[in-house]
Amino acid sequence: MHRSAPRLSRILACAAVPVMLVVAGCSSDSGDKKEPDSSESSASASASKKAEPTVEPAKFAALPDPCKSIAKKTVTSLVPSAKSKSGTAATSSDTSYRAGCSWNGLDDNGVKGSQYRWLDVGFTRFDSDQSLGSGAERARQDFDKQVAKAKVAEGAKKIAEAPVSGIGEQATKITYDLSKTKEDFKYATIVARTENVVVTLTYNGAGYAGAKTPSATDILKGAEKAAKEAVAAVAGTESDKPSGSTAPSEKATDKEDSPKSSDKDSSDGKSTNRKTSANKSSVKKTS
Template sequence: MQRSAPRLTRILAAAAVPVMLVVAGCSSDSGSGGGDAAGDSGAARGEATASASATPSPKPTPTVEPAKYAKLPTACKAIAAKTSAALVPKAKSPNGTAAASSDLSHRAGCSWNGLEDKGVKGSQYRWLDVSFYRYDSEVSLGSGQARAQENFAKEVGKIQATTGAKTLSTAAAPGIGDEAKLVTYTVNKTDEDFPYASVVARTGNVVVVLSYNGAGYAGAPVPRAKTIVEGATQAAKEAVASVVAANK
């Protein structure tokens, strides 16, 4: 029994060593965990700074050139009364007949027509009409001026495509708005030749389309093409001027 005491002491001492190693190992893991937490905090601060510096600056608001004109003239007053009376003698409605429109600020028109009976010399028929188209500036569509330019070309094309038109000719019409075209042609209707003169003009963001034509009946001579062109040109100048006057 005296010999067993020292042996028991050695066994207990040896058994205690692994326990100390386990405790030390746990202490080391705890220290390592603390280091990772500090690293994560620094990384988070770095990411936040990078995110803040990468925030895009606000994009500028798109703009478009303002439309030049905000109004259209009263179509039946756009051509002077003395001019319409001279071009269309004996008009059914001397003050003109307004075209139907759901929005007179963007589209308007007026027409005059009449038959002048000259007895044994026959009768002279005349027709005059004018239309106005105004275009607003819109970011998605472009400026009013650019839109008017595009539709100016379209209106000229429509007239050039007139069914049955003969001897059709297109020329510039200087001195009428910012740009203008004169389209002349002849159409045979009711067994008579009708000489036509159409003027398409643009002033700013407004397109003006004017047409003047006529015919001779019961032996009356066909109107001279020059007379029709001169009448259409005069009326077109007055119509364009009325757009400017309506916006003063």
């Protein structure tokens, strides 16, 4: 019995060895499983980020100078006696997103009466936003809002709406009659969208003191011409200038603003000065 005791101890010790190895093996396996789980979760997170749809970037990052978006020649034609040929800029907290300009004047024809004209252009630009959508899509939504707004002018009569081709990617014309200051006005509004920018242009007129009321056709024709120029001015902002620049486009100006025209104007001025000097000298000789 005494001899069997040491033998029993050796047996128990040997039996303990495989138990420890098993425990160590389980511990090692557990560590191996954590590493692949961690990498798989990070790969899954990365894949989910890539799967998120991204909105297309907005095409235009700036707006043109609204008061230069319509050629001076056109303004003179539509508003002959404008109070300010340069236009009156609309108040805006950020002209890179919202800007406008207007011209108005009364062309007095004496006993034949007077003609009043008013022209207004407004620009609204939208950036692309991951949560709100692309700039173009946001502009489409605003386009619909501006059309709806133009159709509910207070006191408007004979309201008509129709699509217009050749002005931006989409355009709608809204025409109506409106009586105010005891005169009959003819109105035409053109709402157009070019990529992520919405252009809203309104032109109206009336005859005063017995003058004939302008025709709806002439008013609409003038509005469409000015709207085309305004949309072209927006396209002119996409150039090699740094993104976000709000500098007006040179394309938005007309021939009267070109260097050649300026040289011509200055030469005409010199010619006039020479004639004036000649007249003064002749007057001195006569006296």
